[in-house]
Amino acid sequence: MVRTAVGVRDAVPADAELLASLWSSVLRPADHDRHVDDVTALLERCDDPATAQRVLVAELGDAAAGAALVRLASAGPLDPRRTLQVHYLAVAQGCRRRGVGRALMDAVTQWAEQAGAETVTTAVTPGEREVNRFMARLGLTPLASVRQAPTAVVRARLAARRQAVATGPGTAGTPSNRHLTRVLAARRSMRREDPAG
Numbered sequence: 001m002v003r004t005a006v007g008v009r010d011a012v013p014a015d016a017e018l019l020a021s022l023w024s025s026v027l028r029p030a031d032h033d034r035h036v037d038d039v040t041a042l043l044e045r046c047d048d049p050a051t052a053q054r055v056l057v058a059e060l061g062d063a064a065a066g067a068a069l070v071r072l073a074s075a076g077p078l079d080p081r082r083t084l085q086v087h088y089l090a091v092a093q094g095c096r097r098r099g100v101g102r103a104l105m106d107a108v109t110q111w112a113e114q115a116g117a118e119t120v121t122t123a124v125t126p127g128e129r130e131v132n133r134f135m136a137r138l139g140l141t142p143l144a145s146v147r148q149a150p151t152a153v154v155r156a157r158l159a160a161r162r163q164a165v166a167t168g169p170g171t172a173g174t175p176s177n178r179h180l181t182r183v184l185a186a187r188r189s190m191r192r193e194d195p196a197g
Helices: 013-022 032-046 100-115 129-137 151-166 175-193
Strands: 006-010 053-060 063-076 079-091 119-122
Touching: 006 100, 013 032, 013 053, 013 063, 032 053, 053 100, 063 100, 079 100, 100 119
Parallel strands: 079 119
Antiparallel strands: 006 053, 053 063, 063 079
16 A cells, blocks of 8 residues: 655645634634634734744645644743644544644644744643544643633623622532532541441
């Protein structure tokens, strides 16, 4: 079996349709045309060197097979070291296990070295098992747990907590008191079951 070489290049505006399809699962809920518009705007921003970001497209023969958005950034608000962030790494369904992801990550590390980035970071959702395994094989280890919720949900939860605190600690129905009651009941039960206790 002859293995087709994988090439990697910078995305061009004509790739917007392909990228919208590859990234449809991670883009905000919208119709396909809106996704194409969003990707087109992203590609326009990549033309500005000040943004320090690129969209890479991997090609298998003459066909586009995968893509990734890469951004040069500081490692953290108080950490001036540079890192290359990899977002939306995706490989087309029929092109997996053919070196496409490896070729994209090779291009990423080359740019990281040229830019003086000390690390490469990526965010992968827990459900993407194949991507998580792939990144682990390349030596990327978990660094942080990123959590997200709609602003309205966070606001509602904060209001509920404020209401619970306002009713006072002696109120039996507050979430903290219900939790404490469950913990104490579990401890009593464990003591009853432990013959040495």
